[in-house]
Amino acid sequence: MRYIDIIATANHNLKRNKLRTILTIVAVFIGSFTITLTVGLNAGVNDYISKQLGTLGGDNVLIVTAKGMNSAPTSEPKEYNPNQSTNSTFGLTINTMNDVDVAKIKSVDKVTKVTPQLIPTVSYIQGSSDKKYQLASVNQMVDGIKVDVVAGSAPDNNSTDNQIDILPSYVSVLGFKDNTDAVGKTLTIAAKTPLGLIQTVEAKIVGVQNDSLLASGGFMINDHLTRQLYDITTEGMPDSIRNNYYAVVATISSGMTEKEITDVKNMVKDLGYNAMTVRDRIGTVSTIINAISYALIGFGAVALLAASFGVINTLFMAVQERTKEIGLMKAVGMSGGRVFILFSIEAILLGFWGSLIGMSLAYVVGSGLSNYASQTFLKDLKGFTLIEFPITYLLIVMGVVMLIAYLAGTLPARRAAKLNPIDALRYE
Amino acid sequence: MIEVKNISKTYGKNENSFTALHDVSFKISDGSSLAILGKSGSGKSTLMHILALLDKPTKGSVLIDDSDTSEMTSHELDKLRNEKFGFVFQQFFMNSNDTVLDNVILPLKVAGVTKRERKRRALEALKAVEMLDKAKNKASDLSGGQKQRVCIARALVNNPSIIFADEPTGNLDTATGDVIENLLFGLHKDKGITLIIVTHDADLAAKCEENIYMRDGKIVTKREAKL
Structure with a gap:
């Protein structure tokens, strides 16, 4: 039998018992639909992350942290090290770094600058209008990171002025006409001292940035401004509390190959710290996204497994019912091999239709969800197709x-x- | 020409073995008609299955036009059946939900004939059995006699040299049975197709040129009709 006739016959056979075929296809459709949506979600999120963060740059910076304390109860007890600086948040003690660590890291070959990452809290900001606004956070600029500006530029860490980028959503409320108008204007930033006194500093708005996953509603500030705000919020505190850093950024001399950068990273690690490049950081986020996706795909796969039993059942019933028909086909010369192909194609067609319908519907639903997301909770994250x-x-x-x-x-x-x-043709 | 040489068919092993055919030999010349008679369990169906190359003998050989079929691959046997044999069964074995035309086309589809060609030949075969007007009907819409006519058309469609009929009138009333018998013998005479019929019906057997009567796996009587 010619292949085209086998396919046509298989299709015809499936149409014979429409209800049974449709039900089997529905089972396959459910699994396909779920998996396609999950794959789509994974693709969308990963694409955004790599688009936003992958072109982030920062190839020659390392994010260095102290090796954390093992809080897992089953691990061996660790000896107390009086020289290790720590910080407690919500009852969890984390190893941090101090100026001694900064000096150590600075001493590594090819490291040109070590900048402690500080997280000052801001009480309010005020633009040219009289209104004072809350600010979720400020993010310290990391050298070399590419930033998505819609006006102006990113804050410059080499500048001795206070520089800040604001988000587009703040432009009008702070009293500016538009994004371009905001650039060059002055922003007043207030922070509280530990005793509760409000002190203000002034910063020049050098740019307007789109919100992103990294920024999460915060404004980007340069090192100089970071230091000033931090000094306010830690005024009068002893060094052991002031010079206590969750992370430091180590800048490596430019023009180095990937291998050379990895070597520097390993040297820093050998000193007893954790060091990650920006790419490593992205990697961890991607790993988490992928882990969640695989779990969801796993559920879809379970649905597909159940559906495959539907296919097996449908085909066994078909073989049973068509025993005489198969016998006749073989009597007039159809080989066993061709019979196998015929039924296999019936199975494949069930998979084909189930997945086609599943994917089409997933496409429609997914696109709809994406649009809805872009207009609601993802509104401020440009370029994020969910x-x-x-x-x-x-x-x-x-x-x-x-x-x-x-x-x-x-x-x-x-x-x-x-x-x-x-x-098969026995008379009963 | 079919020649059967010392064929035996045994099922099972040793103590549990059952011999359906004992050392059977005979020849069927081209264009003749043969009836194989016998009670149930006489081995007549087994003999026909072996003649039709649907089964292999445990011992002995079947020669079709002087070629020894025991040396053929299953692919070659499939091809031989497809091109040279036609089958008519007591229970018809049609796809009830398919059209009459589709049922007749089956052997040609298996052979790999093109769509247009097989439609043409199927319509020709339906004409020969006077069922042309029912070509587009569903097979289930037909009476017993009409169904058997369609089966004969299906057996004819590949221009066979031999038609095997297993109790072709078994499910039909006498009048319809006569019509079918006449149709079969008519084709046999007009086209020179060898007819091999397994039957209980003595009257039908009498219409055949040769008769073989089987009992317990052996030929007990061979009769040649005086025509």
Whole structure:
């Protein structure tokens, strides 16, 4: 039998019992739909992360942290080290770094600058209008990181002035006409001393930045401004509390190869610290996203597994019902191999239709969700398409579903192929 | 021409073995008609299955046009059945939900004939059995006699040299049965197709040129009709 006739016959056979075929396809559809949506979500989020953070730059900076204390109860007890600086938050003690650590890291070959990362808290900001506004946070600028500015530029860490970038959503409320108008204007920033006194500093707005995952609603400030605000919030405190850093940024001399940068990273690590490049950082976020995605895909796969039993069942019933028909086909010369192919194609077609319908619906629902998200909770994150459907991923999902369907059909197809025409045509 | 040489068919092993055919030999010349008679369990169905190459004998050989079928691959046997044999069964074995035309086309589809060509030949075969007007009907819409006619068309569609019929009138009333018998023998005479019929019906057997009567796996009587 010609292949085109086999496919046509298989299709015709599926149409014979429409209800049974439709129900089997629905089972496959459910699994395909779930998996496609999850794959789309994974693609969208990862794409945004790599778009936003991958072009972030910062190839020659290292984010250095102290090796944390193991708080897992089953680990061995650790000896107390009086020289290790620590900080407690919410009852959890974390190892931090101090100026001794800063000097040590600075001494590593090719490290040009070590900047402690400080997180000062801001009480309010005030622009040209009289209103004072809360600010979620301020983010210290890291050298070399590319920033998504819609006006002006990123804050310059080499400047001895206070520089700040604001978010577009603040432009009008702070009394500016538009994004470009805001650049060059002065912003008053207030911070509280430990005793509760408000002190203000002034900063020049050098740019307007789009919100991003990194920024999370905060304004970006340069090192100089960071230091000033930090000094206010820690005024009068002893050195052991002031010079206590969660992380430091080590700038490496420019023009080094990836291997050379890795070498510097390892030297810092050898001194007893954790060191990550920006890329490593992205990697951890991606790893988490992927881990969640795989779990969700796992659920979809379970649905698909259940569906494959539906395929097996449907085909076994078909073989059973069509025993005489198969016997006749074999009597007039159809080989067992062709019979196997015929039933296998019926199985594959079930997978094909199930995945096609599943993916199409997932596309519609996913695009709808993406649009809704862009207009609501993702409104300020430009360029974030929540659910994306790259063609290669779709084809892979379809291929896998069709493969699973084929495998499910193997046993019934084999049984059909092995039927003895004499037994099949026995008069009952 | 079919020649059967010392064929035996045994099922099972040792103590539990059952011999369906004992050392059977005979020849069927081209264009003749043969009836195989016998009670149930006489081995007549087994003999026909082996003649039709649906089964292999445990011992002995079947020669089709002087070629020894025991040396053929299953692919070659499939091809041989597809091109040279036609089958008519007591229970018809049609796909009830398919059209009459689709049922007749089956052997040609298996053979790999093109769509247009097989439609043409199927319509020709339906014409020969006077069922052309029912080509587009569903097979389930037909009476017993009509169904058997369609089966004969299906058996004819590949221009076979031999038609095997297993109790072709078993499910039909006498009148319809006669019509079918006449149709079969008519084709046999007009196209020179060898007819091999397994039957209980003595009247039908009498219409065949040769008769073989089987009992317990052996030929007990061979009769040649005087025509």
